[in-house]
Amino acid sequence: MTINEFKKIVSDNVQLYIDNFDRFDSNPQIRVNPELLSIDLVNGSDFLSGIADSEEAVEDAAAAGSAESEDAADYQVRQNPDFYPVKKLLDTLPDGKTVPSAKAIEEIAKVYFTSSLLDC
DSSP states (O other): OOHHHHHHHHHHHHHHHHHTGGGSOSSOEEEEETTTTEEEEEOHHHHHHHHHHHHHHHHHHHHHOSHHHHHHHHHHHHHSOEEEEGGGGEEEOTTSOEEEOHHHHHHHHHHHSOGGGTTO
16 A cells, blocks of 8 residues: 555545544544554544453453464554544635545654655
Protein backbone atom coordinates (compact mmCIF):
# COMPACT_ATOMS: atom_id res chain seq x y z
CA MET A 1 0.00 0.00 0.00
CA THR A 2 1.25 3.48 -0.80
CA ILE A 3 0.82 6.50 1.42
CA ASN A 4 -1.70 7.95 -1.06
CA GLU A 5 -3.77 4.76 -0.96
CA PHE A 6 -3.65 4.84 2.83
CA LYS A 7 -4.78 8.48 2.96
CA LYS A 8 -7.60 7.78 0.49
CA ILE A 9 -8.92 4.89 2.58
CA VAL A 10 -8.82 6.99 5.75
CA SER A 11 -10.49 9.90 3.94
CA ASP A 12 -13.16 7.58 2.51
CA ASN A 13 -13.90 6.28 6.01
CA VAL A 14 -14.15 9.81 7.40
CA GLN A 15 -16.48 10.69 4.52
CA LEU A 16 -18.56 7.61 5.37
CA TYR A 17 -18.96 9.03 8.87
CA ILE A 18 -19.89 12.48 7.50
CA ASP A 19 -22.52 10.94 5.22
CA ASN A 20 -23.93 8.69 7.99
CA PHE A 21 -23.08 10.47 11.25
CA ASP A 22 -26.46 9.57 12.73
CA ARG A 23 -25.54 5.86 12.61
CA PHE A 24 -22.58 6.30 14.95
CA ASP A 25 -22.28 6.98 18.65
CA SER A 26 -20.64 10.05 20.15
CA ASN A 27 -17.07 8.67 19.88
CA PRO A 28 -16.51 7.25 16.37
CA GLN A 29 -12.96 6.10 15.67
CA ILE A 30 -10.74 5.22 12.74
CA ARG A 31 -9.11 1.89 13.61
CA VAL A 32 -5.76 1.07 11.98
CA ASN A 33 -4.04 -2.29 12.25
CA PRO A 34 -0.36 -1.22 12.13
CA GLU A 35 0.87 -4.62 10.93
CA LEU A 36 -1.60 -5.05 8.05
CA LEU A 37 -2.48 -1.38 7.51
CA SER A 38 -6.15 -2.32 7.49
CA ILE A 39 -8.39 0.64 8.21
CA ASP A 40 -12.01 0.83 9.28
CA LEU A 41 -14.53 3.09 10.94
CA VAL A 42 -15.92 1.93 14.28
CA ASN A 43 -18.18 3.16 17.05
CA GLY A 44 -16.74 4.18 20.38
CA SER A 45 -18.07 0.99 21.98
CA ASP A 46 -16.07 -1.05 19.43
CA PHE A 47 -13.05 1.09 20.32
CA LEU A 48 -13.31 0.21 24.00
CA SER A 49 -13.92 -3.45 23.22
CA GLY A 50 -10.91 -3.53 20.89
CA ILE A 51 -8.64 -2.14 23.59
CA ALA A 52 -9.84 -4.71 26.11
CA ASP A 53 -9.39 -7.59 23.62
CA SER A 54 -5.86 -6.47 22.75
CA GLU A 55 -4.84 -6.20 26.38
CA GLU A 56 -6.27 -9.64 27.16
CA ALA A 57 -4.47 -11.28 24.22
CA VAL A 58 -1.13 -9.76 25.27
CA GLU A 59 -1.63 -10.84 28.88
CA ASP A 60 -2.52 -14.40 27.81
CA ALA A 61 0.53 -14.65 25.58
CA ALA A 62 2.80 -13.22 28.28
CA ALA A 63 1.51 -15.70 30.85
CA ALA A 64 2.44 -18.68 28.66
CA GLY A 65 6.16 -17.90 29.06
CA SER A 66 7.80 -19.93 26.27
CA ALA A 67 9.81 -18.65 23.29
CA GLU A 68 6.88 -19.51 21.01
CA SER A 69 4.47 -17.58 23.21
CA GLU A 70 6.91 -14.66 23.29
CA ASP A 71 6.81 -14.59 19.48
CA ALA A 72 3.03 -14.76 19.65
CA ALA A 73 2.97 -11.86 22.11
CA ASP A 74 5.23 -9.79 19.85
CA TYR A 75 2.97 -10.55 16.90
CA GLN A 76 -0.10 -9.64 18.95
CA VAL A 77 1.43 -6.33 19.98
CA ARG A 78 2.08 -5.52 16.31
CA GLN A 79 -1.56 -6.40 15.58
CA ASN A 80 -2.96 -4.16 18.32
CA PRO A 81 -4.97 -1.48 16.56
CA ASP A 82 -4.36 2.21 16.78
CA PHE A 83 -7.42 4.43 17.16
CA TYR A 84 -7.98 7.98 15.94
CA PRO A 85 -11.07 10.02 16.89
CA VAL A 86 -13.01 10.81 13.72
CA LYS A 87 -14.13 14.18 15.04
CA LYS A 88 -10.49 15.35 15.01
CA LEU A 89 -10.30 14.42 11.33
CA LEU A 90 -13.01 16.86 10.24
CA ASP A 91 -12.72 20.33 8.72
CA THR A 92 -15.57 22.78 8.28
CA LEU A 93 -15.51 24.87 5.12
CA PRO A 94 -16.62 28.54 5.12
CA ASP A 95 -19.97 27.49 3.66
CA GLY A 96 -20.54 25.19 6.67
CA LYS A 97 -19.91 21.94 4.81
CA THR A 98 -17.94 19.30 6.74
CA VAL A 99 -15.13 17.49 4.89
CA PRO A 100 -12.28 15.12 5.80
CA SER A 101 -9.23 17.06 7.02
CA ALA A 102 -6.40 16.40 4.57
CA LYS A 103 -3.87 17.82 7.06
CA ALA A 104 -5.00 15.60 9.95
CA ILE A 105 -5.11 12.53 7.70
CA GLU A 106 -1.60 13.34 6.45
CA GLU A 107 -0.37 13.35 10.06
CA ILE A 108 -1.82 9.88 10.63
CA ALA A 109 -0.24 8.60 7.42
CA LYS A 110 3.17 9.83 8.57
CA VAL A 111 2.92 7.45 11.52
CA TYR A 112 2.91 4.44 9.17
CA PHE A 113 5.13 5.62 6.33
CA THR A 114 8.70 6.81 6.59
CA SER A 115 9.60 10.26 5.36
CA SER A 116 11.36 8.77 2.33
CA LEU A 117 8.05 7.33 1.20
CA LEU A 118 5.98 10.47 1.65
CA ASP A 119 6.43 11.43 -1.98
CA CYS A 120 4.79 8.21 -3.23
